[in-house]
Structure formats: C-alpha cells, structure tokens
Amino acid sequence: MSTLDKNPIDSNRTSGENLSYWIASSKPIIFEKVDKSFQTDILIIGGGISGLTAAYCLLKAGHKITLVEDGFIGSGESGRTTAHITHALDDFYYELEKIFNEEKAALAANSHSAAIEWINKTIELEKIECNFKRVDGYLFLHATDTKETLDKEYAATKRAGLLTEMLSKVPAIESENGWCIKYPGQAQFHIMHYLKGLADAIVKMGGNIFTESKAEHINKNGAKVNEFDIAANHIIVATNTPVNDVLTMHTKQWPYRTYVIGAKIKKGKLPYSLWWDTGDHDSKWITQPYHYVRLEELDEEYDLLICGGEDHKTGQADDEDIPEEDRYTKLIGWTKKRFPAIEDIVYKWSGQVMEPVDSLGFIGKNPGDDNIYIITGDSGNGMTHGTLGGMIISDIITGKENQWMDLYSPSRITLTTTDDYLREVGNMTAQLVDWVSQGDIKDAEELKPGEGGVISSGLKKIAVYRDEHNCIHAHTAVCPHLGGILQWNNEEKSFDCPMHGSRFTTEGKVINGPAKGDLKKIEIKDEDEKATDLNK
Ligand SMILES: Cc1cc2nc3c(=O)[nH]c(=O)nc-3n(C[C@H](O)[C@H](O)[C@H](O)COP(=O)(O)OP(=O)(O)OC[C@H]3O[C@@H](n4cnc5c(N)ncnc54)[C@H](O)[C@@H]3O)c2cc1C
Structure with a gap:
C-alpha cells in the first residue's frame, strides 16, 4: 500500500493532495448533510479531535449537541497528524517557566498528562480499536544544539512534576551518541480509528453529527450551515484556526507547514517509541523546526516508521531556498542516517500547525463573546491539546470548576513574549511586499x-x-x-x-x-x- 501516486485533491477527505497513512488506511467517516434549519443546545463546528472530544464530553455531562463538519470527520489537520500523544511539549518547560512561571509550567504538564489519561480511559471505556499503545518518548539533541538545553529541560520537567529520566544514550538510534531525556508513559494511536470510535460513541449517546456541512456567519445565535439556520445557545468553534474571528486570534498565533514521510521497516527492528530532537537552532524561523519520529503497525511483516519535520512558515518555503519537494528529500536523508534499516518510502504528506505566540494554546471563550468558544493554537501538541479543549469547554459550559481554564484563556495577555510577537508581526507584514x-x-x-x-x-x-x-x-x-x-x-x-x-x-x-x-x-x-x- 502506498499513496505516492498522486490522487486528485478531494477536500472533503483531506486538506492536501498527498494522503496521510491514516486517511489512506481507513474508510471515510461520513454522516448526513445538514438540509434543513433547526435548533440545538450546543453547536460544535469542526470534526477533528477537538470538536469530537468536546461533543463527547458535553454529552457525558448531560448536554445536547450538534456537530457540523465541512468535509468528512478527520479531513482537517487531525487526519494529517503523526499522533504522538505526549506531555513533552514542543516549546519546552524551561521556556514556559520563563514566559509564565514555575507554577503555570507545572499546571501545563499536569493538564497534558491528564489528557493522555483521558484518552486512555475513553479508549478502554468505549472499546475503541485504534492500535493504542503506551510508549516511552525520548528527547535528544539536534546537531545544532548543546547539552545545556537538555539539562535545562530536564530540571524544568522535574520541577513540573514529570517522571523524566536523563539517559546517556538515545535508545534504538545508533548514530546518536549523546544524552537524551526519557518521558515514560506517553502514547500513540491510529488517529482515524480513534476518531471513528469517538464518533460512534457520540451517536450512541444521542449526539447529531453532520458532514459536508459548512458553517458560515457564525454569531451568538448560531450559524448558517449549507444555507440553513442552526440556532444554538452555545457555539464551539473547533476549526483548528478560528473561522469566526477576523483579527484578534490571528495576531496571537502563526501558521507553519510541517512535512512527514512513512517508510517501511521490518517488524522487530525498532521498539514502539516516540523520538524528538530539540530543534534547529540555526533556523531563521521563530518556531525552530524539530524532527519527530514514531512507529505504527503496517502489516504482518512490516511497521511504518513515520518521521516528520523540516517546517517553515506557511507559504514561505522558498525564503530558505528549499522548495516543498526538497523538504522531503532532506527529511528522507535525516531519517536514513538515523534509522538505516528503513526500506521503501511509501507515504509522504504535509500539514499545518498553529504556533501560539506564548507557547500555550487557546481554549475557552472567544475574546469579547459570552457564548462562543474556541480551541486553537495547539502547535505540535494537538492530540493532547485538542482533548483538553473538549474537557475544559465542557466544564465551562456545565459551570464546573476547571483548574486549567485560566491557563489557556484566549483573552490572556502575556507581556514576556513581546520580541517574538514583534518578529512574527514583522514577518506577516513583510508578506504584503508581494503586492x-x-x-x-x-x-x-x-x-x-x-x-x-x-x-x-x-x-x-x-x-x-x-x-x-x-x-x-x-x-x-x-x-x-x-x-x-x-x-x-x-x-x-x-x-x-x-x-x-x-x-x-x-x-x-x-x-x-x-x-x-x-x-x-x-x-x-x-x-x-x-x-x-x-x-x-
Ligand atoms: C504533520 C503534522 C503532524 C502532527 N503531529 C502531531 C503529533 O504527533 N502530536 C500531536 O499532539 N499533534 C500533532 N499535530 C497537531 C495536531 O494534529 C493538530 O493540532 C490537531 O489535529 C488539530 O485538531 P483540531 O480538531 O483542532 O483541528 P482539525 O483536525 O483541523 O479539525 C478542524 C475541522 O474543522 C473543519 N472546518 C473548518 N472550517 C469549517 C466550517 N466553516 N464549517 C464546518 N467545519 C469546518 C475542518 O474541515 C476540519 O476537519 C500534527 C500536525 C501536523 C499537521
């Protein structure tokens, strides 16, 4: 099985021409289209991990929900993920301590650990068959980085209450001789099978899901969907990048494109684990691209080694003189060097991640609105962040205390990130030169x-x-x-x-x-x- 032969883009199924392994190896998850006006209690817009988790949590809390998805379930970034489920955060705990403080960094660690446990419990409860595995993760040095980064991060993870260990050798990667941080008890799954399981559970609990149903004119009374009116008391915009807001949230986060390859590797050559490097310190981008690697079961003989990285700001690949196709060549070179046992490259795809200006995502009431909520800015941690999004918004609507609500508030103002903010705004306005x-x-x-x-x-x-x-x-x-x-x-x-x-x-x-x-x-x-x- 391979998707390297080009397929015409079907934007209902996925948001790019290259199909991810997850989408290629699962049936499209399709429901009826919205074809009349109606009233609902809670309208959820977006059928990725954030929207489906919100729907599931709200139904469990006794609410009535309707979820509408523009394409099919998982056709956005969830279907293009690599699905590392981890509390090893992209932007590092020592940075969170600098931007916020030690207490908030620990709260972030606690929230992502809770999301891993929530996913684990839900899979057990709903008996979702999605190749879910608890695995260990390893953070090792990028060639441009020094051990100081690992030392700082290790100390910060300890202060944040994580059960990390410092190891003197990176397990299973022969060519990496240096140190690494081990994160025990992380997880992985087949995202499309997981989303199918959540969707089935939602329907079983009485939730309504519609696909090929695009929400427009989103406001406090509901939205127009396929030209029909859906009136709602609460509206959750779980569209990865919010489509309800023109400016506010789009000055707080920035889009990056990231690349993935899938290579066959004989079963047993590598343990099921997650690996990440610490990121390219010579990169011109504010969010430094890093490599992320994991294994997935492919067939009886082979596993699929899934490796990602080589990110750049969306639409700006050529600013480094590395066009999109060359990003894959670089990624393949990097992977072969570290995992020489890989055989054919059978998948490649890319996707978009939203990088928040202060390193934490945004979950909660949309600034200025009382009954419109957003889940966005999840960078490369969207599996846990999207899950947290559902958990937190469900608590807010239910009127239940939630210890992470303030941490992720979309209305927060973080002054310590002014330099990065100004650089990203500079980059954004520089794009107008293209006029x-x-x-x-x-x-x-x-x-x-x-x-x-x-x-x-x-x-x-x-x-x-x-x-x-x-x-x-x-x-x-x-x-x-x-x-x-x-x-x-x-x-x-x-x-x-x-x-x-x-x-x-x-x-x-x-x-x-x-x-x-x-x-x-x-x-x-x-x-x-x-x-x-x-x-x-
Ligand atoms: C290549 C890649 C690798 C990644 N790897 C990891 C990883 O290993 N671990 C991790 O934690 N995170 C990872 N991420 C991030 C993670 O995949 C995403 O953050 C997460 O899937 C986002 O989920 P979501 O539900 O918020 O958004 P999406 O999955 O994008 O869902 C939003 C949905 O909203 C729909 N929509 C948009 N507009 C409308 C509208 N007007 N009306 C109706 N529907 C609409 C879209 O069609 C889409 O399906 C990765 C991302 C990429 C791209």
Missing part, C-alpha cells in the same frame, strides 16, 4: 499540467493552475481574509496564504481558515489586451 513584487511566473504558458503559480498583471495578482487536461484555472491570488498574496504549494497542490495560513484548492475553494470564502474566479487578458477566458 508590488513580480509573481513567481510570468505567463500561464510556463506551467506544465499539474502546476500552478502566481502571475502579476499590473497591480493584479492571479493564481493560475494548469490541470491534467491542460485547462487553465485562474482566480484572484489575494486572500479574502486580510489581503495576503497567495503562494503556490506544489506538493499539496494548493494556494497558501503566508500571512495567516488560509489555503485554497486549485478550484479556488477554501480548505483552511481564517478565510471564510472561496477565491473569486477571474478572466485574465493576454499581452495584446485580448480578453481571454482561460477556462475555455
């Missing part, structure tokens, strides 16, 4: 079938794509969210906004917020000013 720069191609003639690009025509920017039948599709390249100039992503065959991470298919259909609507189709004129509808 006056040349497009990346001069003429649609340059495009081969299956390729896209952005053309400048005076001050106009046009996103063009030549399909497999040689037809050109042309849309405005201006993001309808806040006017960023879209960039062509040749690997996932999408147009991506470098400002806030909105993404569009080659047909101009929005596949990632914060943009709410599709790209306008346009006609472009040829050099002789002859009007040409390029779709003909």
